[in-house]
Amino acid sequence: MVDDSTRKTLSSIPLLQMRAGPREKDVWVQRLKEEYQALIKYVENNKASGSDWFRLESNKEGTKWFGKCWYMHNLLKYEFDVEFDIPVTYPTTAPEIALPELDGKTAKMYRGGKICLTDHFKPLWARNVPKFGIAHAMALGLAPWLAVEVPDLIEKGIITYKDNC
């Protein structure tokens, strides 16, 4: 399921240690720090390898996340808003990453633009609780989804290139 380049990307993202959800106020801060450290490292790696593809930030509590992700196709950049909540049962359950503007445009999506992660990502996450965090969800959940769906959506003419990106 995971190819060599993904494995390499994955191995350079730090694993997390703290098993803590957003309701456990005292230890959640610790988990949140680990989340940010992993994300920063991942973005740095992406920049270094010329494959920078997303930005994320969160609210103060670290329970709501939002940002942008983009995908290069035939030298054109297609950009989308990303958002998700940290579920109360995190990290046992993975965040449900959503691309709201694509809602209704592809079948591989649940209501509200939540991308379908059931097959390619959820079993991986379940096997790696609590070591995987948001950075891993981006690398193993959203990235492969974009790689499969975006070219298809472009080909079908459902999404078109916007100059201002």
Next chain:
Amino acid sequence: MPSAIDELQAMIAELKAELEDQKTTNRHARDRIERMSAEVVDSNPYSRLMALQRMNIVKDYERIRDKAVAIVGVGGVGSVTADMLTRIYTFKRCGVGKLILFDYDKVELANMNRLFFTPDQAGLSKVEAAARTLSFINPDVRIETHNYNITTVDNFDKFLTTITESGIQAGQPVDLVLSCVDNFEARMTINAACNEKNLFWFESGVSENAVSGHIQFIRPGDTACFACAPPLVVAENIDERTLKREGVCAASLPTTMGITAGLLVQNALKYLLNFGEVSDYLGYNALNDFFPKMTLRPNTQCDDRHCLLRQQEFQARPKPVVEQKEEVSDEPVHASNDWGIELVSEDAPATESTSKATDSTQVTAGLRLAYEAPEKETTQATPQAAAGEAAAEVSLEDLMAQMKSM
């Protein structure tokens, strides 16, 4: 000019009255019933249900009026469940049955391959559409609706408060929670809430390929919670990959959902009215009509700390004495056995399988593990060690700022 305005106003008043009239005649096909009667007549909507009492199936059917049930997820299974419960609920003087509905979704035309909702309801929130139809079916039922996603941090607290305080009497918990949701996250959320508040609940589900379903009765501490055995266990005899169609996230069939809702409400009813035997787990495989039934015991290493607490409480509680079966005499039934016929027990110990299966997740016949659970690491024991190394000196604000400036 003023006469034209008067004319229009008169017309508006007339139309308003007409609309009001339509509303009362259509939406309330019958008035609330003051007193429940057991008489079997065509005009009594409860007579067929009260007959259960006369036939000695149920001791006191009217007890249903004291029950409040929360239904989380009003989709394919949840809406039919709510419909069934609405028809089952009865009314007598001050008490009524109560339904609390949770869902954050809207009715869509894509839902029309399911039961209950009608095309004219497209666009309405599912709880609102359901509440309208349900109070039309049975005006005696009290219906409370909650239109939000329970898995987010803010809404979870609202959800907890509702299930612990919106019972029949204000401030009391609901009598039963029925999970009719379609995703793992929501199930884990209900599980966390019911473990924390020690509420009994039924989990239900229909597989993504629409050809199997199950219900599971979860009594925190007594039976396995949803986190005790996460979806490691899958029903055998179906290769799901062969059924999954490209480009479709989930299939659904009104039949499978109706059957699952039926199994769910039947068992909820048996529990609420204390009759028959409530199944702890009942599966349904539509392809070969296989109904596995079993009891899953709690996992002593469950990840949910409230589950472990409930397990301790359950162990400490005195168990009700189980009726002893009369001893069977050892005397042979047949004095002679000319043909040497002997009976071999079907569940004779199979040595290989018992050594393989982990004792905590008792996998019964017809089931297999989808994957091995990750090995437990004692991460919780060493938070200081982990914290001390890298993160302690960096503040969260710095990290947030750093990420934002990238």
